[in-house]
Amino acid sequence: MMRSFRSIYRPACTVFKRLSVVYRVLLTNLLGIALITAALIITSTLQTRAVLTEKEDQRFLDRYVGFLTAIDEERDTAVALAMVTAQRSDVQAALAERDRPELTRLTLPTWLALDKRFSVPECYLTVTPGSVFLRLHALDRYSDDVSGRATIIDALAMREPVGGLEMGDDGPGIHGVAPIWRGPEFVGAVGYMMAFDGEFLDQYAGDTDLALRVLLYPTQLVSSERDGVDLLPHAATSDFELRIPADVYAAVRAHGEHQVVRLRHGGDYYGVLVGPLYDYSGHLIGVVEIAAPRTQAVAQLRRGRWIGLVAGLVTMGLVGTLSYVTTRRMVAPLASISEAARRTAEGDFATMIPVTSQNEVGVLAEAFNHMVSDLRQLLRQIADTSRQVLGSGEQLAAEMDQITSSIEQISVTVNEMAQGAGTQARRVEEASYAMSTLAEATSHIRSNAQRTGEASVHAIQVVEDVARVVEVLDRKAVRIEQIVINVEKIADQTNLLALNASIEAARAGEAGAGFSVVAQEVRRLAETSTRLVAEIAELSQEIGDALDEVLEKLEETQTAVGQTAGMAQETAAAAGEQHVSSDAMVGAMNEIAAVAEENAVSTEQVAVTVEQQATSVERITAASQILARLAGQLQSTLVQFQVQPDDADSADTSLGEK
Amino acid sequence: MTAVAGLYEARAKEQYVVFTLRSTRFAVPILQVLRIIRQLPMTQVPRAPDFLEGVINDQGQVVPVVDLRKRLGLHEPGPPAAPSTSEDGGRILILELPPTSAAGEQRVGLLVDAVIGIVRIADSDIQPPPPMVAQVNGVYLTGVAQQDEALVMVLNPERVLTVDEVAQVSRWYGRGDV
Numbered sequence: 001m002m003r004s005f006r007s008i009y010r011p012a013c014t015v016f017k018r019l020s021v022v023y024r025v026l027l028t029n030l031l032g033i034a035l036i037t038a039a040l041i042i043t044s045t046l047q048t049r050a051v052l053t054e055k056e057d058q059r060f061l062d063r064y065v066g067f068l069t070a071i072d073e074e075r076d077t078a079v080a081l082a083m084v085t086a087q088r089s090d091v092q093a094a095l096a097e098r099d100r101p102e103l104t105r106l107t108l109p110t111w112l113a114l115d116k117r118f119s120v121p122e123c124y125l126t127v128t129p130g131s132v133f134l135r136l137h138a139l140d141r142y143s144d145d146v147s148g149r150a151t152i153i154d155a156l157a158m159r160e161p162v163g164g165l166e167m168g169d170d171g172p173g174i175h176g177v178a179p180i181w182r183g184p185e186f187v188g189a190v191g192y193m194m195a196f197d198g199e200f201l202d203q204y205a206g207d208t209d210l211a212l213r214v215l216l217y218p219t220q221l222v223s224s225e226r227d228g229v230d231l232l233p234h235a236a237t238s239d240f241e242l243r244i245p246a247d248v249y250a251a252v253r254a255h256g257e258h259q260v261v262r263l264r265h266g267g268d269y270y271g272v273l274v275g276p277l278y279d280y281s282g283h284l285i286g287v288v289e290i291a292a293p294r295t296q297a298v299a300q301l302r303r304g305r306w307i308g309l310v311a312g313l314v315t316m317g318l319v320g321t322l323s324y325v326t327t328r329r330m331v332a333p334l335a336s337i338s339e340a341a342r343r344t345a346e347g348d349f350a351t352m353i354p355v356t357s358q359n360e361v362g363v364l365a366e367a368f369n370h371m372v373s374d375l376r377q378l379l380r381q382i383a384d385t386s387r388q389v390l391g392s393g394e395q396l397a398a399e400m401d402q403i404t405s406s407i408e409q410i411s412v413t414v415n416e417m418a419q420g421a422g423t424q425a426r427r428v429e430e431a432s433y434a435m436s437t438l439a440e441a442t443s444h445i446r447s448n449a450q451r452t453g454e455a456s457v458h459a460i461q462v463v464e465d466v467a468r469v470v471e472v473l474d475r476k477a478v479r480i481e482q483i484v485i486n487v488e489k490i491a492d493q494t495n496l497l498a499l500n501a502s503i504e505a506a507r508a509g510e511a512g513a514g515f516s517v518v519a520q521e522v523r524r525l526a527e528t529s530t531r532l533v534a535e536i537a538e539l540s541q542e543i544g545d546a547l548d549e550v551l552e553k554l555e556e557t558q559t560a561v562g563q564t565a566g567m568a569q570e571t572a573a574a575a576g577e578q579h580v581s582s583d584a585m586v587g588a589m590n591e592i593a594a595v596a597e598e599n600a601v602s603t604e605q606v607a608v609t610v611e612q613q614a615t616s617v618e619r620i621t622a623a624s625q626i627l628a629r630l631a632g633q634l635q636s637t638l639v640q641f642q643v644q645p646d647d648a649d650s651a652d653t654s655l656g657e658k
Numbered sequence: 659m660t661a662v663a664g665l666y667e668a669r670a671k672e673q674y675v676v677f678t679l680r681s682t683r684f685a686v687p688i689l690q691v692l693r694i695i696r697q698l699p700m701t702q703v704p705r706a707p708d709f710l711e712g713v714i715n716d717q718g719q720v721v722p723v724v725d726l727r728k729r730l731g732l733h734e735p736g737p738p739a740a741p742s743t744s745e746d747g748g749r750i751l752i753l754e755l756p757p758t759s760a761a762g763e764q765r766v767g768l769l770v771d772a773v774i775g776i777v778r779i780a781d782s783d784i785q786p787p788p789p790m791v792a793q794v795n796g797v798y799l800t801g802v803a804q805q806d807e808a809l810v811m812v813l814n815p816e817r818v819l820t821v822d823e824v825a826q827v828s829r830w831y832g833r834g835d836v
Contacts, residue, residue, distance in 0.1 A: 496694060496695075496696070496749075496773075499675070499694050499773060499775070499776065500693045500694055502673075502688070502776045503675065503688055503691050503692070503693060503694070503776075504693075506673050506688040506689060506776075507688075507689060520776075523775065523776075
């Protein structure tokens with residue numbers, strides 16, 4: 001039972017969940033109304049049935065009482081007949097003389113006439129203490145004891161007219177007995193019996209729709225012996241064909257009261273009252289069944305049920321239509337909102353929903369519009385920022401190109417300088433060698449010293465060139481630092497915007513899910529930018545330090561070259577004067593050699609530093625290229641969002657602080 | 659459709675905005691954060707409760723700002739104030755506190771040192787605050803979570819201000835002093 005209920009309920013639930021809101025509400029309403037209608041029909045049917053039953057019971061009771069009254073009326077007729085006979089003085093005299101033939105002659109014609117006309121099957125005259133003196137209906141039976149007949153015994157004993165339903169030898173009859181007096185002398189009693197048979201029942205039923213039947217207990221049984229004994233049919237109207245359940249008779253006997261039963265017979269509905277029949281002495285002798293068709297009541301019940309059903313169906317139709325229309329109206333804006341949310345999730349931020357109502361749905365639409373416009377503004381800000389990053393990155397790359405070419409220039413110049421220094425050192429060595437051959441020494445030394453001096457002057461010029469280029473480089477480095485600070489600020493701004501975009505997306509729930517991924521991507525790009533910028537700043541710092549070092553070394557070179565020049569001049573002067581001793585000359589030449597060597601070493605160091613610088617610059621260039629690519633990537637990420645162009649101006653002004 | 663929406667909501671619930679105060683990391687649920695802004699010059703307000711740093715104008719709305727360092731008692735016993743890493747000062751988280759019996763829906767700004775980012779912390783990864791929390795009163799904390807080998811204090815923003823204080827703020831700026 002439980003399993004089969006679930007096997008129906010579960011799939012029904014699944015189907016219900018798949019329905020749209022409109023049909024769900026409709027179905028719920030219809031189900032509710034169907035339940036209410038069913039409840040109303042059931043209660044009203046029960047109520048109507050109760051009222052009808054009560055009314056019917058009352059009608060059956062009336063018929064039963066009417067039937068009993070008819071018996072009483074028949075009894076009164078019998079008593080009246082007896083009293084008329086008892087008034088006849090000739091009958092009084094004949095009975096007083098106990099003259100049976102005379103009595104027969106006097107009464108027989110009257111009884112025969114009465115019986116012919118009114119159906120009075122029995123007439124008898126009785127005498128004290130309790131015997132029949134004459135039976136007009138059985139002239140050969142008399143003087144027998146009738147002490148079992150309560151009406152006769154009571155009439156003789158009380159000397160008053162009595163009557164009622166009573167069982168006789170030939171079955172039940174309605175008896176009336178009257179006392180007979182001759183003057184003050186009580187002489188006996190006369191009795192008439194009216195028939196209690198099918199004819200009597202037909203007469204009572206008349207032309208009504210009633211059918212009657214009388215059933216009696218077997219005569220000899222006393223009441224205690226009647227359990228389980230069937231009542232015997234005694235008389236019935238011709239159309240009585242119903243079969244009454246046996247327990248109804250038991251109930252009537254047990255309670256001594258009538259019972260009403262309802263049953264079907266041959267396709268029709270019948271009501272039957274089964275009422276007890278008591279005889280003159282108050283003993284239960286049998287039952288009377290009064291049956292009548294219940295066609296009207298059943299028709300009334302059916303009509304009530306049909307009216308309820310039709311009213312229920314009409315209500316279902318009306319409420320169904322009403323709820324369908326109302327719910328559709330309420331749900332329609334929701335569909336447009338969910339469509340807009342879907343489009344937003346796909347990246348179309350130009351969606352706006354018209355706010356048509358002031359209710360919850362309207363508030364939802366308004367909140368949605370607000371959210372979308374917030375998201376749109378954030379997107380625009382991010383797009384602008386990324387454009388700026390792209391611009392700055394390109395600027396940076398251009399600056400780097402310039403720096404690279406400057407450094408190449410330095411490289412060339414430094415190489416020249418190194419060559420100069422090498423030449424100088426060689427010349428000094430030559431000068432030193434020349435010292436050994438003093439013969440041509442003096443003139444050779446002078447020319448060598450002069451050439452050394454010329455080489456030194458050239459070296460000084462080269463050093464000055466280098467210093468100029470390095471200064472330009474230094475200015476560029478400062479410029480790079482400024483750009484880096486700007487990019488840092490922009491990356492910071494992008495990061496903040498991306499954070500806010502993430503928050504907005506989280507608050508938007510499902511609709512913001514797609515956007516949340518984008519915001520995360522943007523934030524990651526901003527973080528990478530920040531890292532790259534930090535790297536560039538570090539490298540730029542390194543370049544600055546290297547440049548300082550170059551300048552320092554250049555100064556050293558300058559000093560050394562200056563010294564060489566000075567000493568070469570001194571040597572030249574000394575050689576020119578020809579008074580200088582060879583020792584002093586050798587000392588001076590050695591000094592020159594030492595300084596020239598120092599000069600060469602310094603220049604080499606400069607070359608190394610410049611080389612390092614070139615590596616740093618290459619790394620900066622690579623980093624700024626990555627930065628530019630990131631900004632490009634950010635731009636292309638943002639392209640998938642459609643942002644209406646009309647608000648672009650306001651987005652620009654919001655970035656004014658940059 | 660509802661199941662998917664529920665999933666998104668559950669995932670949104672597990673997102674937190676992480677920020678630092680001194681060198682400590684804190685987290686607040688993302689759904690309670692309205693937005694993050696740079697620290698603005700604040701307007702000092704006479705007779706304001708002392709935990710209020712001042713008020714700012716956020717998108718046309720006057721929002722009271724709470725200095726979380728003072729609120730959480732991080733300024734006195736801690737190490738000497740480390741200079742702010744960001745040259746443009748700290749950040750302000752604009753929070754939206756749910757309405758209470760004493761006051762309606764309320765926006766409050768939290769002044770913090772820096773915002774680190776947005777992380778996902780599963781509810782199961784949040785452990786109750788240790789009984790001896792040296793710097794922060796346990797009332798403000800939902801719990802402590804491990805995030806990238808660092809401890810994150812998960813804040814309950816509704817507890818950062820008591821009901822009385824929220825009401826006080828509400829009364830104070832409902833009075834129209836600003």
